[in-house]
Amino acid sequence: MYQYDEYDQRIVDERVAQFRDQTNRYLSGELSEDEFRPLRLQNGLYVQRYAPMLRIAIPYGNLRADQLRMLGHIARKYDRGYGHFSTRQNLQFNWPKLEDVPDILGLLSSVQMHAIQTSGNCIRNVTADPFAGVAGDEHIDPRPWCEIVRQWSTFHPEFAYLPRKFKIAVNGAEQDRAIIRAHDIGLDLVRAAGGDIGFRVLVGGGLGRTPIIGEEVSGFVPWQQILNYCEAVLRVYNLHGRRDNAYKARIKILVKALGVEEFARQVEAEFAHLKDGPSTLTQAEIDRVSSRFDDPELPPEPAHDEAYTAHLASDKAFANWVGRNVRAHKAQGYASVLLSLKKHGVAPGDITAEQFDAVADLADRHAFGEARSTHEQNLVLASVRQADLYAVWQQASAAGLATPNIGLLTDIIACPGGDFCALANAKSIPIANAIQARFDDLDYLHDIGEIEVNISGCMNACGHHHVGHIGVLGVDKNGSEWYQVTIGGEQGNRAALGKVIGPSFAAAEMPDVVSSLINTYAENRHPDERFIDTVRRLGIEPFKTRVYAEREQRKHAHV
Numbered sequence: 001m002y003q004y005d006e007y008d009q010r011i012v013d014e015r016v017a018q019f020r021d022q023t024n025r026y027l028s029g030e031l032s033e034d035e036f037r038p039l040r041l042q043n044g045l046y047v048q049r050y051a052p053m054l055r056i057a058i059p060y061g062n063l064r065a066d067q068l069r070m071l072g073h074i075a076r077k078y079d080r081g082y083g084h085f086s087t088r089q090n091l092q093f094n095w096p097k098l099e100d101v102p103d104i105l106g107l108l109s110s111v112q113m114h115a116i117q118t119s120g121n122c123i124r125n126v127t128a129d130p131f132a133g134v135a136g137d138e139h140i141d142p143r144p145w146c147e148i149v150r151q152w153s154t155f156h157p158e159f160a161y162l163p164r165k166f167k168i169a170v171n172g173a174e175q176d177r178a179i180i181r182a183h184d185i186g187l188d189l190v191r192a193a194g195g196d197i198g199f200r201v202l203v204g205g206g207l208g209r210t211p212i213i214g215e216e217v218s219g220f221v222p223w224q225q226i227l228n229y230c231e232a233v234l235r236v237y238n239l240h241g242r243r244d245n246a247y248k249a250r251i252k253i254l255v256k257a258l259g260v261e262e263f264a265r266q267v268e269a270e271f272a273h274l275k276d277g278p279s280t281l282t283q284a285e286i287d288r289v290s291s292r293f294d295d296p297e298l299p300p301e302p303a304h305d306e307a308y309t310a311h312l313a314s315d316k317a318f319a320n321w322v323g324r325n326v327r328a329h330k331a332q333g334y335a336s337v338l339l340s341l342k343k344h345g346v347a348p349g350d351i352t353a354e355q356f357d358a359v360a361d362l363a364d365r366h367a368f369g370e371a372r373s374t375h376e377q378n379l380v381l382a383s384v385r386q387a388d389l390y391a392v393w394q395q396a397s398a399a400g401l402a403t404p405n406i407g408l409l410t411d412i413i414a415c416p417g418g419d420f421c422a423l424a425n426a427k428s429i430p431i432a433n434a435i436q437a438r439f440d441d442l443d444y445l446h447d448i449g450e451i452e453v454n455i456s457g458c459m460n461a462c463g464h465h466h467v468g469h470i471g472v473l474g475v476d477k478n479g480s481e482w483y484q485v486t487i488g489g490e491q492g493n494r495a496a497l498g499k500v501i502g503p504s505f506a507a508a509e510m511p512d513v514v515s516s517l518i519n520t521y522a523e524n525r526h527p528d529e530r531f532i533d534t535v536r537r538l539g540i541e542p543f544k545t546r547v548y549a550e551r552e553q554r555k556h557a558h559v
Contacts (some may be wrong), residue, residue: 001062001064001125001293001294001295001369001370002059002062002143002147002289002292002293003112003292003293003294004112004292005292008112008151009109009112011112011154011155012109012112012113012114012116013061013109013136014340015043015105015114015116016102016105016106016109016114019039019040019043019102019105019160020102020105020106021117022036022039022040022365023040023098023099023101026039026066027098027099034421038120040101041119041120042117042119042120042122043101043115043116043119044056044057044116044117044118044119045098045101045115045119046119047423048094048420048421048423049082049418049419049420049421049422049424050095050420050544051094051095051096051097052095052096052097052098052101053092053093053094053096053420054092054093054096054101054104054115055086055090055091055092055115055118055119056071056088056090056091056092056108056113056114056115056118057090057113057115057116057117057118057125058090058091058125059125059126059146059147059150059372060089060127060128060132060142060143060150060170060479061089061125061127061128061130061372061373061375062370062372063141063371063372063373064111064112064322064363064369064370064371065360065361065363065364065369065370065371066111066118066360067111067112067113068356068357068363068371069356069357069360070107070108070110070111070113070357071083071091072353072354072355072357072360073107073353073357074093074104074107074108075093075352075353075356076101076353077103078093078096078097078103079093079094079095079096080094080095081352081353081426082350082351082352082353083350083351083356083377083548084347084349084350084351084416085341085349085350085351085373085374085377085379085447086377086415086431086462087375087376087415087462087463087464088125088127088129088162088167088375088415089123089125089373089374089375090125090129090373091373092416094416094420104209106281116151116154116155117154119165120165121129121157121161121162121163121164121165121166122153122160122161122162122165122166122232123153123159123162123166123167123168124165124166124168124299125167125267126149126150126153126165126168126169126170127146127167127168127169127170127178127183127375128142128143128146128169128170128171128172128178129171129172129173129176129177129178129376130144130177130372130373130374130375130380130382131173131177131327131336131380131382132172132173133295133382134329134330134331134334134336134382134383135173135175135177135327135330135336136328136329136330137173137174137175137224138162138172138173138174138330139172139173139174139189139191140172140189140191140197141172142170142171142172142178142187142189143293144286144289144290144293145170145172145187145189145223145226146170146456147289147292148227148281148285148286148289148291149168149170149187149227149230151289152227152230152279153168155167158231158234158235159234162234162237162238162241163237163238163241163242163249163250163251164241164246164249164250164251165250165436166184166185166234166237166251167183167184167185168183168184168185168186168187168230169183169185169186169187169205170187170188170189171186171187171188171189172188172189174229174377175492175493176188176492176493177492178375178505179212179375179464179467179491179492179495179511180202180205180214180286181202181205181213181495182206182207182211182213182214182464182467182491182495183202183205183206183214184204184205184229184250184251184252185201185202185203185214185233186201186202186203186205187199187200187202187226187230188200188201190201190220192220196222197222197223198220198221198222198223198226199218199220199221199223199226199229199230200216200218200219200220201217201218201221201223201230201233202214202215202216202217202266203215203217203233203251203260203263204251204252204254204255204256204260204263205252205254206250206251207461207464207465207466207467208250208356208459208460208461209247209459209460209461210247210250210252210253210256210454211401211461211466211497212252212255212256213495213496213497214252215255215260215485216260217233217260217263217264217267218264218267223269223281223286224280224281224282225275225276225280225281225359225405226281227272227280227281228271228274228275228276228277228279228280229267229274229281231274231279231318232267232268232270232271232274233251233267235270235274236254236263236266236267236270237251237254240254241253241254242254243359249372255269258272268558279322279484289366293469296369296370296383298331298367298383299332300332301331301332301333301334301385301386302332302333303332303333303382304383304386305333305386305387305551307387307390308386308387308389308390311390315390317404318390318393318461320404320442320446321393321402321404322389322393323404323446324338324404324405324406324408324446325337325338325339325340325402325406326338326389327402329383331383333385333386334382334383334384334385334386335381335384335386335389336381336382337367337380337381337384337389337392337396338374338378338379338380338406339359339362339371339378339379339380339381339396339401339402340378340402340403340404340405340406340411341377341378341379341401341402342377342378342405342410342411342412342436343400343401343403343437343439344403344410344433344436344437344440345433346400346433347416347419347429347432347433348377348412348413348414348432348527349413349414350378354399354414355400355401358395358396358398358399358401359371359399360399361395362380362381362392362395362396365388365391365395366381366384366385366388366391366392367381367382367383367384368383370382375464376411376413377413378406378411378519379401384554393473404442405442405445407450407452408445408446408448408449408450408451408453409435409439409445409448409453409514409518410435410439410440410445411453412432412435412436412453412454412455412510413452413453413454413463413464413468414429414431414432414454414455414456414461414463415428415455415456415457415462415463416427416428416457417429417455417456417457417458417463417474418457418474418481421457421458421462423456423457423460424457424458424474425457425459425474425475425476425481426457426474426475426476426482426483426507427456427457427474427481427507428455428456428457428463428472428474428483430507431455431472431474431483431507431510432453432455434507434510434511435453435510435511435514438511438514438515439514439518448521448522448531449530449531450530450531451469451470451518451530451531451532452468452469452470452489452490452491452516452532453468453469453470453471453472454466454467454468454470454471454472455468455471455472455473455474456461456471456472456473456474457474458472458473458474461473464491465486465489465498466486466489466497466498467489467490467491467495467496467497467498468489468498469487469488469489469490469498469499469530469531469532469535470485470486470487470514470517470531471485471486471487471489471498472484472485472486472510473485473486475504477504480506481507482504482505482506482507483505483507483509483510484500484504484505485500485501485502485504485513485517485547486498486499486500486501487499487501487517487535487540487543488532488536488540489533490532499540501540501543501544501547502544502548503548505551509551509554512550512551512554513547513551514548516543516547516551517543517545517546517547518531519533519546519549520542520546521534521543524538524542
């Protein structure tokens with residue numbers, strides 16, 4: 001975990017004091033709504049459908065136990081007893097009172113947290129692989145680089161008023177678990193033939209109204225120059241990005257309009273002026289930032305624990321949980337544990353105050369005081385002794401955090417949707433709950449295998465529906481809530497956008513639609529073939545035909 005230095009703490013404390021004064025002036029009538037709006041957005045405070053929403057930054061998803069406990073305290077005292085993890089690895093409170101927000105930010109600053117740049121047309125929270133530092137396929141730990149980008153981008157004067165919000169993700173492993181191809185800038189840590197570290201740079205990815213997979217603009221930027229190169233990308237965007245139309249303001253639109261070759265040419269021309277400039281990194285700077293991470297020294301452990309092996313053989317429920325929720329670790333005798341925030345009947349990504357405390361306890365007892373949030377709206381205990389896994393499972397089960405469904409159909413990604421968000425066209429949570437209720441047989445879920453279902457309440461795509469194996473998008477149809485379905489999307493190294501199967505569906509139809517898709521897959525799959533592989537092999541037509549034919553049958557059955 002990164003530990004603040006005196007400058008980090010001073011910046012956060014000063015921001016709290018500044019916003020407290022701004023809020024008091026607004027409440028007393030000294031600031032108008034128009035004057036206050038950019039100030040609150042700079043501090044992560046939105047006005048949602050029913051109440052303010054405060055978005056708290058969790059840089060690259062890392063959380064300490066004391067921070068989890070503080071979030072639980074805030075949930076109890078200032079919200080309605082819960083919070084919501086977003087697909088940006090951030091935490092949102094949906095019900096704080098405006099006058100309480102400065103006090104909340106003050107509490108957050110006491111545990112090295114803040115809400116800076118979680119909104120507005122600036123560089124947002126930098127995201128990364130939630131298994132960074134512990135994954136077996138990792139070649140370079142991305143966390144120090146994420147922290148460097150965070151420090152560089154915070155309050156950078158050139159990036160305070162970009163044409164639109166801007167998102168950066170960093171990956172350092174063989175498998176991309178940060179969806180770098182769906183970000184404005186995706187940074188992929190690589191080694192040159194001689195062993196030198198650098199970055200492959202992808203630009204112009206993004207979901208939303210116009211989903212686009214990012215394209216490579218440089219195959220190798222030396223690590224010393226990466227901030228200069230990113231600044232060159234942002235300067236080209238700042239110069240040419242549209243400010244007259246919010247729907248066409250993202251960098252992906254600019255890259256598409258210019259073409260990636262011309263965009264890359266302009267970036268290289270700008271980079272020629274910035275190379276070796278003030279933002280050039282040195283080994284001393286890398287060492288300074290890396291030294292602020294207090295990663296634990298993992299005591300040596302045997303490769304196999306006999307008690308663990310015995311529990312696997314004798315307890316089917318535990319074995320199922322290990323199969324779905326436990327991941328291999330690079331250190332012998334350790335594992336990484338995924339805590340599911342997808343218990344049936346609960347909004348995906350929601351966590352109660354009591355569960356915050358439970359995760360903090362698990363982290364302190366078994367995971368060296370640390371947890372991680374994921375863009376899939378779950379939590380990770382990065383380093384757990386194999387010998388402790390049975391105890392972790394028991395304690396997580398008691399807290400409602402051990403549903404063995406990671407990667408399965410009910411591990412649904414969903415935005416808050418129309419239940420909270422003023423931008424949403426339709427509700428997301430009831431659709432997720434209805435699908436979970438239809439597929440509540442864990443044995444069946446394990447049989448049909450890995451299927452990713454992503455749900456967004458509007459075209460902003462906060463639920464990442466475009467890259468779901470099954471994507472669901474809420475749309476407005478004559479004032480009613482309807483849902484468009486895509487299939488064939490995928491995240492990771494083979495990132496792809498799903499294809500729309502046809503006209504939209506009413507909310508009540510959605511469990512039947514998903515059932516039709518799953519039944520088509522089950523009847524046509526090859527041995528050990530995932531849903532996404534079957535869709536790629538067959539195309540969308542067999543799925544589309546089945547879905548709409550069965551829809552017509554249901555209509556006639558009710559006539």
